[in-house]
Amino acid sequence: IPPDPREVYPQIEVVRLRLTNSCNLRCIHCFVDAGKPLKNELSTKEIFNLIDDLEEMKLFRLTLSGGEPLLRSDFFEIAKHAEKRRIPISIFTNATLINDSVINNFKQLKNLRFIQLSLDGASKDTNDEVRGKGNFDMTMSRIEALHNANIPFSIDVCINRLNYHECDQIIDL
16 A cells, blocks of 8 residues: 555645746846746646646645746646646736636636735835836736636735835725
């Protein structure tokens, strides 16, 4: 009888998998220095193999992130492979690429737990200083679209010297 994977592997609850370093924003606080793809990014097959290995570990959740993970042309193939392996996923995105088509694809993912969106200010001025001009309005419209589609989401805020004074207003928002 093969051993129970929980006896062989330490229990890992959440893995954040950076699918790409590519990003269409240049946020001033980016901790991964995202922008252009790295030369050694994992192929689709390598990611599938990793997901297969994670299945054995009884993973609680896989977070697909980047850079901007939706820039990968194989993003939904990867998400569906995790679904085949019965691994719940969350998606950490800057929201810029969310449109009706992407929302429809999100709705097809039975293993999707929530979308994590970045918002770094309670006002246009503050958020756009961190993330770029027009980002606040765009993100707010994507939040509304996800809400209207009944897709669960969370807001991630990176508190910094430019927005710490808006913490209460961010929570209220």
